[in-house]
Amino acid sequence: MTLLSCRNLGFRQPLGNAPVLEGIDLSLEKGELVGLLGLNGAGKSTLLRLLMGFLTPSVGDVFLEGRSLRERSASAIARHLAYVPQSHVATFPYTVRRMVELGRVPYSGLTGRLSLEDRLAVDAALERMGLAGFADRPVTELSGGERQRVVLARAIAQDAQGLLLDEPMTGLDYGYQLRLMALLADLAREGRLVMLTSHRPEELYVRASRVLVLDHGRIDADGPPQDVVTAQRMSALYGVPLTQTDHAGNRFFHHGRDET
Amino acid sequence: MLSVLCALCLGRYPLSPLRVARVFGSLLHLSPASDPVAQVVVMQARLPRILAALLVGSALSCGGATYQAVFRNPLVSPDLLGVLSGAAFGAALSIVSGGSAVMVQMGAFGGGLLAVGTGLLISRTLPGGGILTLLLGGLIGNAIFTALLSLVKYLADPMDQLPAIVNWLLGSLAPSGWQELAWMSGPLIVLTVALVLCAPVLDVLSLGDDEARSLGVSVRVMRPALIVLATLACAMTISMAGIIGWIGLLVPHVARLLAGAEHRSMMPVTALLGAAGLVLADTCARSLTTGEVPLGIVTQLFGALAFVLVLRRLRSGVA
Numbered sequence: 001m002t003l004l005s006c007r008n009l010g011f012r013q014p015l016g017n018a019p020v021l022e023g024i025d026l027s028l029e030k031g032e033l034v035g036l037l038g039l040n041g042a043g044k045s046t047l048l049r050l051l052m053g054f055l056t057p058s059v060g061d062v063f064l065e066g067r068s069l070r071e072r073s074a075s076a077i078a079r080h081l082a083y084v085p086q087s088h089v090a091t092f093p094y095t096v097r098r099m100v101e102l103g104r105v106p107y108s109g110l111t112g113r114l115s116l117e118d119r120l121a122v123d124a125a126l127e128r129m130g131l132a133g134f135a136d137r138p139v140t141e142l143s144g145g146e147r148q149r150v151v152l153a154r155a156i157a158q159d160a161q162g163l164l165l166d167e168p169m170t171g172l173d174y175g176y177q178l179r180l181m182a183l184l185a186d187l188a189r190e191g192r193l194v195m196l197t198s199h200r201p202e203e204l205y206v207r208a209s210r211v212l213v214l215d216h217g218r219i220d221a222d223g224p225p226q227d228v229v230t231a232q233r234m235s236a237l238y239g240v241p242l243t244q245t246d247h248a249g250n251r252f253f254h255h256g257r258d259e260t
Numbered sequence: 261m262l263s264v265l266c267a268l269c270l271g272r273y274p275l276s277p278l279r280v281a282r283v284f285g286s287l288l289h290l291s292p293a294s295d296p297v298a299q300v301v302v303m304q305a306r307l308p309r310i311l312a313a314l315l316v317g318s319a320l321s322c323g324g325a326t327y328q329a330v331f332r333n334p335l336v337s338p339d340l341l342g343v344l345s346g347a348a349f350g351a352a353l354s355i356v357s358g359g360s361a362v363m364v365q366m367g368a369f370g371g372g373l374l375a376v377g378t379g380l381l382i383s384r385t386l387p388g389g390g391i392l393t394l395l396l397g398g399l400i401g402n403a404i405f406t407a408l409l410s411l412v413k414y415l416a417d418p419m420d421q422l423p424a425i426v427n428w429l430l431g432s433l434a435p436s437g438w439q440e441l442a443w444m445s446g447p448l449i450v451l452t453v454a455l456v457l458c459a460p461v462l463d464v465l466s467l468g469d470d471e472a473r474s475l476g477v478s479v480r481v482m483r484p485a486l487i488v489l490a491t492l493a494c495a496m497t498i499s500m501a502g503i504i505g506w507i508g509l510l511v512p513h514v515a516r517l518l519a520g521a522e523h524r525s526m527m528p529v530t531a532l533l534g535a536a537g538l539v540l541a542d543t544c545a546r547s548l549t550t551g552e553v554p555l556g557i558v559t560q561l562f563g564a565l566a567f568v569l570v571l572r573r574l575r576s577g578v579a
Contacts, residue, residue: 013387014387015387049470052470052473052474053473054469054470054473054474073476073478074473074476074477074478075476075477076476077476078474078475078476079476081474082474083470083471083474085468085470085471088467088471089332089468091332091333091334091466092329092334092466092516092521093516093520093521094463094521094522095520095521095522098463098521098522102463102464102467102475103475105464105475105476105477106475106476110460110461110464110477111457111460111461138521151471158475
């Protein structure tokens with residue numbers, strides 16, 4: 001079932017000349033794990049922010065379950081879509097629990113007390129992200145990876161059918177990168193739409209069910225990872241010669257032309 | 261409570277707690293009115309001033325906490341968007357044009373709002389629309405009104421008006437009487453309570469624009485609304501007591517050390533601490549020397565010193 005879609009979506013900066021994005025047609029289904037590849041500045045973050053309703057498109061429209069985001073209130077969007085930014089800047093030392101509780105704001109309202117259901121959702125999210133033991137620590141004392149887990153726990157507590165993540169693997173250690181991708185695959189399998197921007201085609205090849213390539217503000221490729229994440233396309237995209245080796249469901253890229 | 265008691269007793273004419281209690285007793289007809297001197301000191305001089313300090317202290321502190329959360333910067337004070345320079349300009353203009361005390365107050369209030377309004381309007385014309393554009397707009401508004409203040413100072417009569425301006429800028433609760441309290445207390449209490457009630461919104465806004473929006477909070481509506489509330493509160497305190505530095509910056513930090521960062525719990529503490537702190541500062545201002553030290557100097561001096569202690573605790577990872 002389609003959760004998010006857009007037709008002929010375009011965006012340009014208020015004073016910019018060249019459009020950041022143009023002619024984007026997409027239909028994103030529940031249960032998909034969508035990876036978004038592209039060079040720095042290709043418009044990946046802008047696309048996510050348009051889909052979240054943070055930015056208003058210059059052309060076209062974004063539809064959430066068939067209704068334009070322009071017609072929906074911020075809290076209605078928040079009950080459908082959760083967002084994980086590239087990095088969370090912790091200004092004030094809120095406790096981990098309070099941060100995750102904020103994920104319930106779309107339901108409880110800003111001044112409302114948390115209901116039993118809200119509390120259960122918060123506890124479950126803390127548990128799932130392995131943060132139960134951290135609940136009373138201030139977020140300012142956490143490492144970047146731990147903080148990322150807190151923001152992810154907040155998104156899980158938000159109980160949204162769509163989860164959009166902007167380069168969630170930046171700054172995470174290798175083990176946590178792998179665990180994060182497994183977790184995102186689980187969240188998609190449970191029926192959510194999970195969409196992330198990434199600079200790691202090999203990881204998307206294993207985990208994603210669909211990969212988009214964004215190039216100069218347009219969608220250059222859209223399909224299953226086997227078809228999109230190929231040496232030929234990645235070479236063209238990143239401008240480096242690559243060869244690929246497939247092994248046990250993985251695809252590895254090597255820098256340099258295949259000599260054989 | 262303790263600071264109010266100290267404030268009632270201490271001063272150029274020290275009173276024992278017993279005499280103060282008797283004054284209140286006689287008011288409630290519990291004891292005969294036998295101490296006219298104490299009655300005048302308490303009822304006419306000290307009590308209105310203490311009540312004014314309570315109101316101004318809590319409003320300034322809550323305004324400061326709100327500004328810090330909205331601008332996601334714990335080192336921000338309520339004058340970030342130019343409310344102080346605007347108020348100073350308004351007051352100075354009223355003094356130069358020979359206005360009455362009430363005119364000076366109105367000038368300060370109007371000037372403060374005008375400066376922030378100018379800053380916000382300028383930021384609307386800039387591309388972008390995040391915190392940075394707000395700050396830049398505020399910076400420009402601030403600069404304009406600082407320049408205008410300098411102009412008024414330059415044109416002011418150096419024998420008579422200039423000292424009045426300088427004196428006003430130093431901040432004091434000395435002119436606070438019952439009449440002033442009567443019409444200032446209502447709005448100040450409403451604004452302070454509103455700021456305390458809005459505390460949970462601050463948690464969300466302080467996460468940043470995208471995250472706040474992803475949690476369903478309309479940043480475009482809530483942020484200006486909170487800025488307006490906090491600015492109104494600060495402009496009122498300025499028109500009542502002149503420029504009282506550091507309270508709005510320091511008190512929220514101390515409250516965070518005591519009650520945690522969550523605004524729902526720290527905001528009421530901020531209000532109480534601000535009230536108690538300013539009463540103490542004002543008591544110092546009028547009792548330390550035989551004359552009266554302007555309140556703004558006391559809060560500035562003690563505030564700066566106290567901030568060192570707060571920062572040391574913050575840096576050592578206590579909060």
